[in-house]
Amino acid sequence: MATPKPDPARRSPCPLACGLDLFGDRWTLLVVRDLVFGAERFKDFTASPEHIPTNLLADRLKRLGEHGIVVQVAAADGSRHPAYRLTAKGEALRPVLEAMRDWGLKWEEGTRVLKKAAG
């Protein structure tokens, strides 16, 4: 198979710019955070303190799915409602979240970690 072409919509070959095209907004990394924290179901995400609008949540889950960061799996409890899980590519974002968390804790007054990450 030929070498896959880089996305023509990409702004530059910079890995940072490329990442920001994917999760450079106010919500996407919070969804990833919730997944790291063990969220699986739609309502889990809406229960987070930031209260993401449901239309944005649906959109973000879809986008993350399209980019191989999230997959739908059968719910562990046998429910037929969809459950979401991080892929390896999604789990690999953990160091990004940790770096941002550390920065926030050090430089932004009044921030604190709310729970421990699952895993």
Place this chain on the structure above:
Amino acid sequence: MATPKPDPARRSPCPLACGLDLFGDRWTLLVVRDLVFGAERFKDFTASPEHIPTNLLADRLKRLGEHGIVVQVAAADGSRHPAYRLTAKGEALRPVLEAMRDWGLKWEEGTRVLKKAAG
């Protein structure tokens, strides 16, 4: 001095959410990247391959200034045009950029580092 209150506009005390309110968009961290790479003047930023619109660049430099991440300094070459520099708070974002860079390099096809960071 009394304990400073947390920003009432803050979505939650989560350091991640707080950081995203500041740099959760497609451009802000690219501006920080350019500063790490040694950019100082307005035109330096516009010369980057992503070609940030000038109205957004002006807005982002202002916001970063208001949040103590960037300061205006006298230009090293004696010019009276403004020069921008990262503060310690801004330099502290370096691990965030590095984590995102590493993620992009590993998971996003065709990305590559364009230059070496200054400093």
Place this chain on the structure above:
DNA sequence: TCGTCATACTTGCAAAATGAAAGCATTATG
């Protein structure tokens, strides 16, 4: 000092994204 070019923005506007609210299937529960 005058003219010219570069720099550093600001303004205007169309298009896209955001976010609040309500609506509505489908699934679970008593």
Place this chain on the structure above:
DNA sequence: CATAATGCTTTCATTTTGCAAGTATGACGA
């Protein structure tokens, strides 16, 4: 079976983005 919970979609006002053009100031050579 009735009712509630879940997982979305739709609507629409507001905000943000991004392109293009305009403008004001600084730098520089004649």
